[in-house]
Amino acid sequence: MTTTTDQPYATGRTRASIERALADAGKRIDALEASDLAMLEDFHSLGRLATAALIDLAQVGPADRVLDAGCGIGGTARLIAAERGARVTAVDLTPEYCEVATWLNDAVGLGDAIEVRTADVTQLPFDAASFDVVVSQHVQMNIADKRRLYAEARRVLAPGGRLALWDVTASSGGSLHLPVPWATSPEQSHLVTPERLAELLRETGFATAHWNDLTEPAETAMRQLFADGQPPLGLHVFVPDFPAKAANLVRNLAEDRTRLIQAVLTADAASLA
Numbered sequence: 001m002t003t004t005t006d007q008p009y010a011t012g013r014t015r016a017s018i019e020r021a022l023a024d025a026g027k028r029i030d031a032l033e034a035s036d037l038a039m040l041e042d043f044h045s046l047g048r049l050a051t052a053a054l055i056d057l058a059q060v061g062p063a064d065r066v067l068d069a070g071c072g073i074g075g076t077a078r079l080i081a082a083e084r085g086a087r088v089t090a091v092d093l094t095p096e097y098c099e100v101a102t103w104l105n106d107a108v109g110l111g112d113a114i115e116v117r118t119a120d121v122t123q124l125p126f127d128a129a130s131f132d133v134v135v136s137q138h139v140q141m142n143i144a145d146k147r148r149l150y151a152e153a154r155r156v157l158a159p160g161g162r163l164a165l166w167d168v169t170a171s172s173g174g175s176l177h178l179p180v181p182w183a184t185s186p187e188q189s190h191l192v193t194p195e196r197l198a199e200l201l202r203e204t205g206f207a208t209a210h211w212n213d214l215t216e217p218a219e220t221a222m223r224q225l226f227a228d229g230q231p232p233l234g235l236h237v238f239v240p241d242f243p244a245k246a247a248n249l250v251r252n253l254a255e256d257r258t259r260l261i262q263a264v265l266t267a268d269a270a271s272l273a
């Protein structure tokens, strides 16, 4: 099992750092709107752009029961609840992030649409076939036992349900430049190649509906984004050493040390998972 101490996320200051940044940006916490959080709440490559593209591709709609597996501070869950009208369950291993996700959900009026639980995505506390969509963005890089991760996603999905992924993989250009947003040391990062990722997904009962390698366009877009410096409300507010991590993220992509995969898979009705 993965533990929070294996990972670079908890700081003990996440909520206080966000509160201070919001106040400095002139935002009132008691009158917060979802759009106030835009650049701050999506902890993955290309931020909100990637989330919007992924939920479009997975055709998430109001009738879907959605699980956000590894929700971070909850940006993906909030976008799905606010813009798709779906009920979302959001789980994360880092209790501090779950507390912040719950606080922000309530602050923007989405507390009733999203349930947040501290849980390990390789050991989900849900019955089989509880969800129609599982979304997971930039989480598997921290997880060594990917077979268990995807077997759990398959178990909790109803037959025909969708698994929507936005993930970093290994590539042939050599070892990672560290730190990166998901790891400050090599033992925190568990990357496999896109081919191995696809194989693991097939073996755990998924059929591929969409598989897009977006490395080049994402690298170009992030390079432009970061060239303008950090926006006042960006991930640097609560992620330690974020500018260096972001620079290495882009450098690893440019040097073909990593790749970025967007994918939607369907839970194969024939598989026993």
Ligand SMILES: C[S@@+](CC[C@H](N)C(=O)[O-])C[C@H]1O[C@@H](n2cnc3c(N)ncnc32)[C@H](O)[C@@H]1O
Pocket: 002, 007, 009, 041, 042, 043, 044, 069, 070, 071, 072, 073, 074, 075, 076, 091, 092, 093, 094, 097, 119, 120, 121, 122, 136, 137, 138, 139, 142, 143, 181, 182
């Ligand atoms: C880079 S952040 C991405 C957060 C969120 N998906 C997003 O895109 O904003 C990775 C997240 O994965 C969570 N995580 C890592 N391993 C996990 C596990 N085994 N179970 C649940 N969450 C996990 C971390 O706590 C962290 O919040």
